Amino acid sequence: MKTALLRVLMYHRVTEPASAAGDSASLISARPADFDRQMRHLAKYYRVVSAQQVLESLRHERALPDRAVLITFDDGYRDFGEVAWPVLRRYRLPATLFVPTAYPDHPERAFWWDRLAHALAITCRQSLDHPACGKLALQNRQARDASLRVLKRLLKAVPHVEAMRLVEELCQELAGDAPVRGKVLTWRELRELAADGVTVGAHTQTHPALTQLPIEHARAEIRGSWADLKRELGTVLPVFAYPFGDHNDVVAEMVRAEGFEMAVTCSDGYSRIPLTDPVRLRRTNITMRTTPLVFRMRLTRLGSYLDNIRLAAKGWRRGEKTTVDLVVGS
Numbered sequence: 001m002k003t004a005l006l007r008v009l010m011y012h013r014v015t016e017p018a019s020a021a022g023d024s025a026s027l028i029s030a031r032p033a034d035f036d037r038q039m040r041h042l043a044k045y046y047r048v049v050s051a052q053q054v055l056e057s058l059r060h061e062r063a064l065p066d067r068a069v070l071i072t073f074d075d076g077y078r079d080f081g082e083v084a085w086p087v088l089r090r091y092r093l094p095a096t097l098f099v100p101t102a103y104p105d106h107p108e109r110a111f112w113w114d115r116l117a118h119a120l121a122i123t124c125r126q127s128l129d130h131p132a133c134g135k136l137a138l139q140n141r142q143a144r145d146a147s148l149r150v151l152k153r154l155l156k157a158v159p160h161v162e163a164m165r166l167v168e169e170l171c172q173e174l175a176g177d178a179p180v181r182g183k184v185l186t187w188r189e190l191r192e193l194a195a196d197g198v199t200v201g202a203h204t205q206t207h208p209a210l211t212q213l214p215i216e217h218a219r220a221e222i223r224g225s226w227a228d229l230k231r232e233l234g235t236v237l238p239v240f241a242y243p244f245g246d247h248n249d250v251v252a253e254m255v256r257a258e259g260f261e262m263a264v265t266c267s268d269g270y271s272r273i274p275l276t277d278p279v280r281l282r283r284t285n286i287t288m289r290t291t292p293l294v295f296r297m298r299l300t301r302l303g304s305y306l307d308n309i310r311l312a313a314k315g316w317r318r319g320e321k322t323t324v325d326l327v328v329g330s
Contacts, residue, residue, distance in 0.1 A: 002063040005270040008070045010283040014084040024117040034123040041089040050094035051199040071095040098203035098241035101228035103184040109181040119175035120144045160208040201239040
């Protein structure tokens with residue numbers, strides 16, 4: 001059986017940092033000019049494929065084209081439609097947008113990490129002392145960014161109900177009742193994007209870490225997100241993205257049992273199509289630190305190997321069990 005390597009790129013937001021003031025800066029994947037350069041490079045040197053093409057390859061055990069790349073965006077921020085999609089259209093590149101379905105048409109709902117970032121940005125406090133996180137410095141922007149990273153790591157690792165209770169407590173302590181507006185595309189805008197060629201995929205309803213939910217609650221999030229997409233958009237592909245990449249064997253089998261044929265994680269590296277488990281496809285996260293040279297390197301097999309070594313080293317420092325994978329192929 002002929003196989004091919006699939007590189008899946010993961011983006012969140014494409015915007016200028018100044019335009020996202022008060023939001024979680026780590027979610028900015030690229031400035032518009034940098035994103036344009038990245039897409040121009042892909043259009044020139046790679047074969048950007050759609051989610052439909054990957055599904056067909058998986059269904060019929062057919063290899064994808066050499067140098068295949070799948071472009072994905074998580075969370076459905078408005079700047080995908082305003083900034084990223086016009087660039088993608090200009091280079092005629094398909095993309096898949098994974099949307100948490102409880103947020104479109106509800107601007108009063110903001111993602112918890114953006115709520116925390118906003119509270120940290122506007123607070124007058126010079127420090128935060130809370131039993132859940134200890135004492136965190138807030139005296140300048142660098143300290144607040146570092147504290148936000150600590151809080152996000154903490155909140156992803158505790159049961160979801162407890163995490164959301166902590167978010168409410170922390171936001172209230174830092175900023176009182178200051179409102180935060182969500183920045184997710186509306187259903188009308190998502191329908192327009194889907195009609196224009198964007199693949200819109202499921203990303204749960206409320207974006208919880210699925211392993212931090214009771215099993216039936218996790219199942220309801222997975223099933224409900226697909227039902228929401230079908231109701232609002234009509235026919236949608238059976239593709240899914242795990243929030244935060246968070247999954248285990250139970251969650252992965254639940255996604256499969258609900259009828260999804262493809263799901264993407266946040267595990268770095270390539271996937272070998274059609275041999276890799278289709279509900280555990282790997283992705284390469286693009287961030288503001290991804291320079292043009294790093295972007296080109298991360299698309300190569302060597303870059304994938306170095307990424308895995310870097311992640312393994314980070315896991316060992318934290319005392320986590322981590323494996324290093326080397327994918328060999330064309």
